[in-house]
Each structure stands twice: as structure tokens, then as C-alpha cells.
Amino acid sequence: MTPFSELGLKESLVKAIEDLGFETPSEVQEKAIPILLADHIDLVALAQTGTGKTAAFGFPLIQRIDPSSRTTQGLILSPTRELCLQITKEIQAYSKYERGINTVAIYGGASIQDQARQIQRGAQIVVATPGRMKDMINRGMVDISKIDYCILDEADEMLNMGFFEDIKDILSNTPKEKATWLFSATMPKEVAIIAKKFMNSPQEITVGTKNSGATTVQHEYYVAGGRDRYPVLKRLADTNPNIFSVIFCRTKRDTQKVAENLIEDGYNAGALHGDLSQNQRDLVMNAFRKKQIQMLVATDVAARGIDVDDITHVINYQLPDEIETYNHRSGRTGRAGKSGTSMVIITRSEMRKIKAIENKIQKKFIAKPIPTGIEICETQLYHLVNKIKDTEVNADVENYLPAINDILEGIDKDTLVQKIVSVEFGRFFNYYNKAKDLNSNDRDRGERPERGERRDSGDSRDRGASRNYGGDGSTRYFINIGEKDGYDWMSLKDFLRDTVNLGKDDIFKVDVKESFSFFNSEANVEEAILNTFKDLKVDGRFVNVEVSNNPIGGGSSRGGGGFKGRSKGGSGGGGGFRSKERGGYKGGGSSRSDRPSRSSSSDRSDSGRRSSGDGGSRDGGKSFGGSPFSENKKSKRRNGFM
């Protein structure tokens, strides 16, 4: 392998590389840097996420910039604000020994005037998101008519995000003679079109295989009932105590919901999606980078900018609609030479999607069983024991040793160990030791499914005796709104159709009672209906829909109005990542009430966002974080259950 010093870079840049701690060039750097330094050419470079593309174009660009001129000479387009800022920081670090080179980031969500002023002071390199760039061109705030270099970074993601037109517009404002360097993880049609239309017979370099996921990522899937996604997610987390993960959901609402549920259940989780303010997103991302958040629940768009190197797991809570998106998701792990795991929670009816992804990424998935309660218990037990073993003894404890010894006198070592471990492990064991097997093929047991642990409606094999399919293949539902809420059968039908976005004949046999109602749908829209009403609030109140067990429509077993009895009070709205100390089992029949809560903020006192409920975490018997075996302050990452 060629060392950095022999790629043709000038000494000051090699020195900056040394400062960064880069020892040897990555493959894309080794291939791209000499080419870009030698000739004024167009280049298409395909390399996976995390292979060091920024440096591959950053260093040659800096070397080619004329610092004595203040004209904008290089434009880097990047899909998101996050990436934009990151590239800017990197370029600034690369050029730390260069005099007079100025790099400015322009992106949406911040003052355009400030950015215009920075440009005016002279910026040879501009790093921009396409939207803001276009805006500033239109307002005459930036002049790119004399640039020599245009870099399209993460081109596939930019096009994925619908920036094709913007990019076209921006490029039309640049001179023909410029060199265009396109960097992308994959080469979908749209990227090929850009290369063909806007580049001059580009040289192409490919690192690894085209369109394949990074080789260091293992792909796994877990077949579960559609309604078990959440409990399965918890198991995946609990069976990986050191998890540091991004969890992808399809919608902003699911993203927010899953994050809130995780927070309520005591995980260090946070949400990242487009409905959050920029400020909230920044807070969440900062907490994630510092590993105060172990489970970041995100939408695809919001996660575009995530560039955190040691993500251990990507979890597809739901599969994306586009196969290409799966590639982007799994590329968040296995970065910078580390290995990672991409997990998919999938229903039986979605299995064919796995095949399609396998074909696309040219890699095989491993079918994994959902961990059983006992397996998780064992994992956690050994994790706890190892943690005890590795815990640095707190010097102050010594002072109390004589007193402690007095108390513990007469207890032999084995018993003592058992007791210590039980302090932390008992509650955990109690939760999981009788937990159900969630593997979907074992679930055809005909018992009434519990809330939150219901069967997957999409899987015909799962249809047990308890479901009411009305004899005609349709499903009958209970809903907790009725006449007293102002509905009659017609308006309820309209409400259902509009809310779930159904066709005009999808809802039938609507039967409105005083405080609740029943209705039927065809089985094929059942999942849509149940998903829509999973946590839907109308006028501040939960509208709850469940498959009815009672074909006649008595429904009294549902408790009349059937409101969910749980309080939603401030479960860290927005992108909150506080963990709530619940100190025990929640009532109200929520699917999450059956898990012991975990304290998690007690070792994050440095974060300045302790929840007011944290007082409980001092009580060693009640919370893990407050026990003598909670992590020492130095360790930033929380370890799973503890």
C-alpha cells in the first residue's frame, strides 16, 4: 500500500494527515488522490459509506486551490446539513497548515444572511446543500460562475432525496471547463444520468464491488408477528447489552412513538425525524455522538447525515419501501473498517422482500431466531458478572469496608456472589423468565393474544381461533368511540376511511353504540387499520381499535369506552432522550408495562438533563444505575440493561 507521503500530496497536507491520525490511505484515497492531483479530469468514484471519501476529494481539492485568490474555486454539494457541516470541519482540519484557504458551509435552517456574509469575506471552498445553494444563487449571494471544481458528494443520497432538479440548476451556473468529481456509494440510474449529462468522459474508480453493502456488515432477519415488532426490538437490544444503534422506522410518527416507548421503558433512546426543530435534532445528535443515547430511532431522511463511526447495529424496525434505502441504512454500521450488524424485523408475509434485497446487495441474510427470555437472561447475567469484574473499585468504599463486613458476616463467598448478582438481576430475570417465545412460527396457539403481543395480521398462517374473521374472511373490530362522541354509522365510516386512507368499500357492518362501536374490514387492510390506530389521538384522546373477539358486538369485556389507561404526560416529547425512572411496573395494559424499568440517567449527570424523576435512581434496590455496580463515570456508554 502506498503511504500518504507518496500520493503526490504536499508536505503540509501530509502533516495534517499525520495530525488526524490517518496512518495509511484507504483504497478510495489511494486510487483517487493521485488521479485528481495529476490531471484536470472528471471522476466518478464509487465507494461504500465509511471508506474515507471526504479525504479522497478533500486533499486534492485543497492542493489545487489557489489561496492567493479569494474567488470561490471549489463547490462541494452534499445531501444534508449534517454532512455539509461535517465535510466543512474535515476540510478545515485538512487545511490547517494552509494559509488563506477559507471553507464555508451553507445549508438550510440557519441564517442565510450570515452565510452570505461569510461568502463575501472570500471562500475558496463552499460546501453546500443543494436547496440552500440554489436559493443563494437565485438571490445573487454566491457566485459559482468561476469555479474550477465541483464535487458531488454522496450523489446517490442527494438524488434519493429528490435533488436532481436542484443539482441540474446549480450545475448550469458553473463553467463548462470545471472538473466534476462525483462520489457515491452506489450507482443507481439517476447517478448514471448525472454522470452522463454533466460530466466529460469521466474516469471511473470502484472500490469493492458495485452496489454491494460493505463487506463488514452482517445482515440478519428476525421473523415476528407484525404486532410484536416492539417487544422484538427490546429483545434485540437486551441481548446486545453494548448496543449502539440506529433504529429505522418508516414514518415520523412511528419513529417518535418507538423512541418514546423505549425511553419509557428505560432505554437510552432518542428520536430523529423531520418534525423536530433543528435545535432538537442537534441535541439528539450530540447526545448520540457522546453515546448518551444508545438507541437512535430515525427516519431515513433524518438519518441521512448520521456519520458516527462505531454504530454496532442498524435495526430495521420496518423494512423500507425502496431496496436502495436498505443499503443506505445498513451502511450506517460497519464503518471505518469496523464490523456491524444490520437486523431486520420482518413478518412472514414480507419474506420475499428479503430475497429482493439479497439480490440487490449480493449478500445473504442470516435467518435468526428471536432470542428467548432465557437466552437474554443468560447474556445479561454474564454481562453483569463481567461488569462487576471490570469495575474499578471506588476508593471511598474502603472506609466502609469494616462496617460492610460486619453486616455481611457469616455469608460465604458463593452465597454473597449470588446475592450481589441477584440485586441487579432479579427483576430482570422475573421479567424474562416466563416470557413468551416471539418467533412467529410458534405462535399459532389459539389463545387470546395480549395487547402488544398480538398476532401478525399479515400472516395467514397465524390466524388462530381467537380472531374473528366474521365467517366471510373479513375482520371485525372494536373502537372506543361511539354516539356520545357524535358519531353515527355514516360519519364513523367516513372517519375510518379518511384516517386510514381506505377505499369506499373497505369498511362495512358499522355498528355504533353509546360509547363504542364495531365495524368490519377485509383482512387485507387489517394491518393498515391496526397500525393507524396503534397510538392515534383525536382531540387529545386515544382512539383505540382492536380486533373484536365478539362477533355479536357485546364488547363489554373491553371495558366500555376502553380508553387506554396510560398516561402520556410528557414522555420526553420532541426528540427527548431522557429516560424516565418509573421505579416499577406500569399499569394500564400497555404492552410495555411488563418490563422492569431501568434507570439510565443516573450515570449521565454530566449531560445536564436529568429527569426530575431521577431521584429513584439513588435507591440501589430499585434501579440499576444507582447500584454500587453502575458504570463508573469514565465509561460513557451505558451497558444494556444495567
Ligand code: ADP
Ligand atoms: P465516507 O464519506 O466514505 O462515508 P468519510 O470520509 O466520512 O467516509 O470517513 C469515514 C471515517 O473514516 C471518518 O471518521 C474519517 O475521519 C475516517 N478516515 C478517513 N480516511 C481515513 C484513513 N486513511 N485512516 C483512518 N481513518 C480514516
Ligand code: MG
Ligand atoms: Mg461521505
